Structures are given as structure tokens and as C-alpha cells.
Amino acid sequence: MTATALPASLTSDQTAPRPSWLPLAVAGVAFAFLFARPAAWLATDWWSNPEAGHGLLLAPLAIYLAWKDGIREDATPNLRLGITMLVIAVVVRYASGLAAEQFTLKGSMLLAGAGLVVSQWGGRQLLRWWLPATLLALAVPIPDMILNTVALPLQFKASAIGAALLRWREIPVLLAGNVIRVPGHDLFVAEACSGLRSLTALISIAVLAGGLGLRFPVTRVALVAIAIPVAVLINGVRIFLTGFLVLFVGPEVADGFMHTTEGWAMFVISLTILGAISWVFALVEDRIRPQPRPAGDDADVDDGDDATAGDGAVMPA
16 A cells, blocks of 8 residues: 655645634624724824824834734634633723723723734734734823823922922022922923823833833833833923023023923933933843844854864855
8 A cells, every 4th residue: 555645736725724814804894893983082082182192103103013023923813712802892892881981992992902813813923912012002091080190290290300400500499389489480380291291102112112122021111110210300300491491581481382392302302311221221131142143244254263174164265
């Protein structure tokens, strides 16, 4: 009895499993139907809410990064876990809709999207897309209750830093909460000057820089953690500069174009500091675990002193 080998064309075309896109397409249509209203509300927040405007950049960037990373070669569907996540997402979506709670309503879209990924390609694929998923999570606006709770301490901290720097310059200062009194002027640190907007943007940039430029989870988390005090400190310096210019130039610098330009300049300084810290972390990572060098790198060329140099190998001149 003889065994006959199948042609290569038959083994590749008939025996290899083919992914079925029909269930994913049906799930995508159902997803669009169920989450059309939350998606519209989220897009409206990105367009009209200054505190959530970073979502206009983060969402397309997350989609691009997911497309660039692609699908794992060993991706295996996990229908049980994926369907469980989808059911939970649908329940949360309708419960949030009944309670008129928009944060969990919008967040349920992320859970449903993760359920689709797991059901089609498995949990490892979701881990592969951790950076796009994190950026999408950061693009969901924080509830107003949390914003109001965080904004006031940030106002007080920025006012305290600004007043301390003014005293360092030997300027008489009286600090009362978020009001800084200098000779002839009262500076009110409003909620818009709390630095919350720049803090949110800086954290998002730190997550992106850590995901793209760093390799160790510890350094990535450390970069995000450092972004918080950097944003708070730079905002305090901004308050100091505003008070200094109001005192020695005029009160017009505290409003309008000058005030906005000053805010953008300080944010660029924050980005520069964060970029420098990220660069230092990358150098530390290379010292701990150097990157493998390419096979054709000049540093890997044998200098003729090894024992293999006399084995007849031809060395480049």
C-alpha cells in the first residue's frame, strides 16, 4: 500500500483554515446600530468641548496604530470570552442609557469593540493592540463630577506655585485660595487656568511616547507618572509669569491673545521636558538591555582573531 502526497496547491488551498468575515461583518452592523447614539455624542464632545478636544487626534491615531500593528499570525478566536464581553457591553449600554450616565454609555463602546476583537482574533490580539486601546480610552471625556473634583485642587496648587515664585522674586504677594493679590492687582486663577486641559493632553502624549519609544512597562508607567508633576509645575510657572507681566507690563497681558500665546508656549516647554525625560529613559533601557544589532552591522564583522578565522572564511578587505 503506497502513500500519495497531495499537491502543494491542494494542501494550501483546501486544508488551510480560512477566516470567516461574515460573523464579524454582522457584528459590526449590530455594533453600529446599538452604539450609533453614543458615538454621535462622543464625536460632539470632541468637537465642541475644549476639555475633550484631544479625542479628535487620539481616535484616528489609535486606528492607524492598530492597522499598522496588524493581526497576529497565531491569532485564535475566543468566542466564549468575546461573546461574554459583548453581552456585558450591551447591558451596560442600556443601563447607562436609562440612567442618562454618558461616561459609562460611551465607555461601553470600548468594551464592545474589545469583545469583537477577542471573538474574532482572541485575547492575545487585544494585548497586541494595548496602545491603541489605551488611546481610545483616554479619548473618552472624563465625567464633569470628576473634573470639578480635580480642577479645584489644581487651581489651588497652581496658585500656590505662582505665589511662591513671585515671592522668590521679592514681590509682595497675598494668597487667598485661588486669588493672588499683588500691588495694585488681583489675579484670579479660574478653572480654565487650572492646567487640567494641558494635564490631560500631556498624559496622553506620555502614553503614546512610552508605547512607541520605550520597551519596559516600568519606564512607560514612570513616564506617565512624571507627566503629572511636570504639567502642574509648568502651569504654576505660567501663573507666575502672568502675575509678573501684569505687575510690570500691564493688566492686558492676562487676557486675550497674549494669555493664549503664553499658554501654548508653556505647553511646548512641557512637551520638551517630557521628550527629554523619555530620551533619558530610552538610554537607560539600552544600558540595561541593549537592542540587538542588525546582522550586517560593521560591529559584527570578525576581526580575524577568533578561532573561526582560519576555517577558510573569506573576510572583507
